[in-house]
Amino acid sequence: MKNFFLYLLCGLFLNCSISNSIEINKLSGYWEIDFITEKNEKFVPKGNPLIYDHYYLEYPKGVLNKVEFRLDGILSSSEDVTPFKIEKIDKKYYIKFKSRWYEWSKKISYLDSKKLILEHNKKSYNYKRPTLLNPINE
Numbered sequence: 001m002k003n004f005f006l007y008l009l010c011g012l013f014l015n016c017s018i019s020n021s022i023e024i025n026k027l028s029g030y031w032e033i034d035f036i037t038e039k040n041e042k043f044v045p046k047g048n049p050l051i052y053d054h055y056y057l058e059y060p061k062g063v064l065n066k067v068e069f070r071l072d073g074i075l076s077s078s079e080d081v082t083p084f085k086i087e088k089i090d091k092k093y094y095i096k097f098k099s100r101w102y103e104w105s106k107k108i109s110y111l112d113s114k115k116l117i118l119e120h121n122k123k124s125y126n127y128k129r130p131t132l133l134n135p136i137n138e
Helices: 002-018
Strands: 029-038 041-043 051-057 063-067 074-075 082-089 094-100 102-111 116-120 123-128
Touching: none
Parallel strands: none
Antiparallel strands: 029 041, 029 051, 029 123, 051 063, 063 074, 063 082, 082 094, 094 102, 102 116, 116 123
16 A cells, blocks of 8 residues: 555656646747757757747747847847747647748657757757847747
């Protein structure tokens, strides 16, 4: 009986921690690639990041564009924006992108105010909030 309660408690703890790992309302804002993993290998971008991903979300729809913070402090944004839609399937969140040329999706493995992990094509993209920026993340 004691083991049953221990298993029940562990199950509840794991279930709560898994469901709290995606805070979808935290997607909006600027994200910098931290590293990419594929087949247990870690790839880290070299040098200072110049381009960031900027997500704007009004659940369940949003847009993604690339932004650059130039050395003179001016924010420069790409002309292209990629619309997306958030879909929740079997307790998992996906970002479904659609451009003029292509449609694809990325699974959100983790999301909070400081960390974002997206999975696509057997790769894991690990993002963090930029630290050298002054703009407020939405």
